[in-house]
Amino acid sequence: MNADNAQxxxxxxxxxxxxxxxxxxxxxxxxxDVTLRMVDPTIGPRDLQAACTGATVVIGDLLHRAVLDxxxxxxxxxxxxxxxxxxxxxxxxxPTASQTGVTVANAAGYNSDAVAxxxxxxxxxxxxxxxxRDAQIRKGQWPDHSPARELSTLTVGLLGFGNxxxxxxxxxxxxxxxxxxxxxxxxxxxxAYVSQQxxxxxxxxxxxxLPLTPATRGLIxxxxxxxxxxxxxxxxxxxGGVVDEQALADxxxxxxxxxxxxxxxxxxxxxQDSPLLACDRVLLSPHIAGDTVxxxxxxxxxxxxxxxRVLTGWPPEHMVTSxx
Ligand SMILES: NC(=O)c1ccc[n+]([C@@H]2O[C@H](COP(=O)([O-])OP(=O)(O)OC[C@H]3O[C@@H](n4cnc5c(N)ncnc54)[C@H](O)[C@@H]3O)[C@@H](O)[C@H]2O)c1
Ligand SMILES: O=C(O)[C@H](O)COP(=O)(O)O
Numbered sequence: 001m002n003a004d005n006a007q008x009x010x011x012x013x014x015x016x017x018x019x020x021x022x023x024x025x026x027x028x029x030x031x032x033d034v035t036l037r038m039v040d041p042t043i044g045p046r047d048l049q050a051a052c053t054g055a056t057v058v059i060g061d062l063l064h065r066a067v068l069d070x071x072x073x074x075x076x077x078x079x080x081x082x083x084x085x086x087x088x089x090x091x092x093x094x095p096t097a098s099q100t101g102v103t104v105a106n107a108a109g110y111n112s113d114a115v116a117x118x119x120x121x122x123x124x125x126x127x128x129x130x131x132x133r134d135a136q137i138r139k140g141q142w143p144d145h146s147p148a149r150e151l152s153t154l155t156v157g158l159l160g161f162g163n164x165x166x167x168x169x170x171x172x173x174x175x176x177x178x179x180x181x182x183x184x185x186x187x188x189x190x191x192a193y194v195s196q197q198x199x200x201x202x203x204x205x206x207x208x209x210l211p212l213t214p215a216t217r218g219l220i221x222x223x224x225x226x227x228x229x230x231x232x233x234x235x236x237x238x239x240g241g242v243v244d245e246q247a248l249a250d251x252x253x254x255x256x257x258x259x260x261x262x263x264x265x266x267x268x269x270x271x272q273d274s275p276l277l278a279c280d281r282v283l284l285s286p287h288i289a290g291d292t293v294x295x296x297x298x299x300x301x302x303x304x305x306x307x308x309r310v311l312t313g314w315p316p317e318h319m320v321t322s323x324x
Pocket of ligand 2: 062063064086087088089111287288290291
């Protein structure tokens with residue numbers, strides 16, 4: 001399907017794009033009778049509502065700066081469609097969208113290979129202490145030579161076994177001793193399904209790739225970190241609110257954890273008073289795990305195809321709620 005043969009079925013043809021996509025490219029996705037409005041997602045809730053009033057289609061903010069709450073959803077055209085150009089959709093009030101007939105879709109799976117690559121890179125760096133040894137040498141120090149564990153001896157636990165969890169398991173199964181996982185759903189896979197408690201108690205390296213939901217917010221706190229084996233490592237490339245950052249900093253400072261790698265934070269950008277900044281064993285990265293050229297190209301394809309589907313009367317793919 002392309003813009004040339006699109007048949008707009010709705011009377012209202014306003015598409016509001018909150019992402020910093022190239023306007024000329026997005027304009028080219030639609031026939032001329034569709035109005036495209038590029039909207040700055042940082043203008044504040046009231047101005048955002050004013051700019052998107054009557055929109056049939058909203059392309060959300062890939063940088064998660066706009067909160068699409070019930071007030072925002074209320075100004076959209078009846079039966080509107082929101083395409084979130086990311087996997088996570090925790091900035092959208094999905095229950096209200098369901099109740100009010102707004103369809104929401106995400107871009108499931110577009111960046112799972114990219115995130116899994118980042119997790120593997122973080123794991124290698126953590127296991128060999130590359131990040132903190134580099135930092136110490138730059139400060140004129142000569143780091144200690146405490147020996148590392150080889151990857152082939154490690155048990156890696158995956159909390160969250162969706163697209164990203166699967167992609168991590170695919171990469172790690174050939175190179176570590178054991179891959180365990182816990183998820184709401186059991187999958188057909190070589191990795192071993194265990195309870196959340198068992199993942200915590202057995203993981204030399206715990207990798208968390210969960211969505212932020214009421215059930216996962218704060219899921220990994222002091223108690224859960226204490227259940228990890230002495231000297232364990234933690235990786236989080238899912239959502240910041242899932243891991244309690246103060247509890248993590250405390251566990252690393254106390255030496256119970258040997259280190260951690262975080263790509264996501266409860267508040268982004270990370271605040272200068274974050275306790276994590278004082279922990280040199282914690283590798284910090286600015287929410288770039290999924291950000292590769294390949295994933296970004298795939299994302300534009302997913303968004304274009306889905307919005308074109310909706311404007312031509314087809315149901316979208318990757319629906320997270322449905323009004324139809
Ligand atoms: N850092 C990044 O750049 C980046 C990129 C992509 C995704 N993410 C985040 O990572 C999350 C996971 O990505 P994905 O592509 O694997 O998503 P996904 O939807 O394919 O998988 C999520 C998995 O989490 C499971 N789950 C949900 N709640 C759970 C709970 N309470 N306990 C156990 N399992 C639970 C689901 O059953 C599902 O299998 C996304 O929601 C997103 O927020 C971050
Ligand atoms: O940088 C990106 O591609 C997005 O912020 C990733 O969003 P996600 O974590 O929700 O996929």
